[in-house]
Amino acid sequence: MREDGSPFRLREALAAGRRELLLYLATGVAYVAIGVAFPEVLFAWPVAVGFLLICVVGLPALVSRLRS
Amino acid sequence: MSWSAHDLEPYVIQKELGKRIAFVPLLIGSYAPDLTSKWFVYGVTPFGLDLKADNPAQFHRGWPGAGFTHSLLFGVLIGLILYAIWRNKVVAYSFVVGQWAHALTDTGDTVGTMLLFPFTDHLFAVGAWAYAGQTGRYVDAGAYFSGLGFVWDGVFVVWGILSWRVLTRGYFRTTVMAADPFWRWAGRHLSETTLVALYRASFFYGVARWAAWLIWAHVVRSFAFDFRWGGPRWVPRVYADELNTAPACRCPGCCSMRPRLGFYGAVAACAWAKGFIASRSGRSLRVRGRPRAVRSSRRRRLRAGARSRSRTSSPGRADRGAGRPWSASGRERA
Numbered sequence: 343m344r345e346d347g348s349p350f351r352l353r354e355a356l357a358a359g360r361r362e363l364l365l366y367l368a369t370g371v372a373y374v375a376i377g378v379a380f381p382e383v384l385f386a387w388p389v390a391v392g393f394l395l396i397c398v399v400g401l402p403a404l405v406s407r408l409r410s
Numbered sequence: 411m412s413w414s415a416h417d418l419e420p421y422v423i424q425k426e427l428g429k430r431i432a433f434v435p436l437l438i439g440s441y442a443p444d445l446t447s448k449w450f451v452y453g454v455t456p457f458g459l460d461l462k463a464d465n466p467a468q469f470h471r472g473w474p475g476a477g478f479t480h481s482l483l484f485g486v487l488i489g490l491i492l493y494a495i496w497r498n499k500v501v502a503y504s505f506v507v508g509q510w511a512h513a514l515t516d517t518g519d520t521v522g523t524m525l526l527f528p529f530t531d532h533l534f535a536v537g538a539w540a541y542a543g544q545t546g547r548y549v550d551a552g553a554y555f556s557g558l559g560f561v562w563d564g565v566f567v568v569w570g571i572l573s574w575r576v577l578t579r580g581y582f583r584t585t586v587m588a589a590d591p592f593w594r595w596a597g598r599h600l601s602e603t604t605l606v607a608l609y610r611a612s613f614f615y616g617v618a619r620w621a622a623w624l625i626w627a628h629v630v631r632s633f634a635f636d637f638r639w640g641g642p643r644w645v646p647r648v649y650a651d652e653l654n655t656a657p658a659c660r661c662p663g664c665c666s667m668r669p670r671l672g673f674y675g676a677v678a679a680c681a682w683a684k685g686f687i688a689s690r691s692g693r694s695l696r697v698r699g700r701p702r703a704v705r706s707s708r709r710r711r712l713r714a715g716a717r718s719r720s721r722t723s724s725p726g727r728a729d730r731g732a733g734r735p736w737s738a739s740g741r742e743r744a
Binding site for chain 1: 428429441547548551574575576578580581582583584585601603604607608610611612614615617618619621622623625626630632740
């Protein structure tokens with residue numbers, strides 16, 4: 343770890359949070375697809391933040407609760 | 411106007427300044443100039459009521475209008491207000507840095523920004539891409555993502571990705587949370603995963619939106635690429651010299667915009683700042699007790715005394731390290 347808390351190499355960062363990165367990428371792809379179909383969505387920052395929170399925090403929490 | 415740069419600039423600045431900047435005020439500062447005016451530029455229709463500026467460019471960037479939000483002094487004023495409320499220098503100047511980044515980035519279009527308002531209402535414009543806010547948000551988006559505007563945003567997308575360290579959880583925990591009181595407060599109510607997602611949200615928004623608009627403009631719609639300076643030729647644009655041409659108002663605020671009065675104002679502000687700095691430095695000298703010249707001569711005398719003492723007691727120098735296990739003499743004795 344560096345002094346600022348980040349890993350030294352990109353490879354280390356990817357290895358540590360591969361699942362998280364994939365989740366963000368999938369969310370991004372879904373948001374882009376929705377945005378291209380309905381461009382009105384792209385104007386609202388709160389919509390993007392809400393979408394991100396639902397996909398990155400809400401859904402994984404729901405899945406883990408259902409599994410347990 | 412820029413479409414994604416304002417979302418991504420804070421991450422690049424965060425990478426450069428680390429713990430010396432607070433992220434939330436930086437981000438709010440980066441959005442601040444457009445926060446209260448953009449909706450009126452493109453127009454909204456709440457309950458069937460059509461709300462839109464008659465002259466969107468004049469309202470957005472000019473005076474009379476909301477163009478003062480894109481001046482450097484506006485950022486300083488809001489920064490001072492934030493400092494008066496929170497008494498936190500980092501919060502105050504983080505806002506100023508964000509707002510200045512926005513104001514400077516927006517000079518890239520054909521209208522530009524009134525950077526030095528209220529000293530002058532001159533619009534500083536580089537003119538690389540077209541200001542087409544008056545054509546509506548979709549044509550404006552099409553024009554922006556068909557000219558140099560999207561290249562400019564692309565620079566920030568690449569720069570933001572190269573600054574990947576600031577997006578890691580470890581960096582957020584060690585650097586961002588340490589510098590910004592907002593995250594410490596929010597951390598009492600929300601999980602770390604939620605905080606990190608909120609922290610990354612604008613980056614996500616900027617990059618995803620850049621990609622989505624690019625696809626929309628050239629795959630869904632077929633706006634033609636045109637990378638000429640000033641934006642695509644097919645879009646009607648507004649230039650800086652078309653703004654601020656209203657007959658002169660006689661109120662003190664408007665009068666101060668005249669160049670000569672602006673110059674006098676700048677001279678007065680410099681004189682005041684110089685006097686203020688001089689009085690501050692005089693006070694700090696008085697607090698320290700004696701002038702620098704006296705202090706330096708005393709230091710010189712002390713140094714000379716120490717040198718003469720060391721010369722007379724040079725044999726004792728070896729003994730000084732005797733008690734320490736890592737010194738040669740100490741090891742020999744051991």
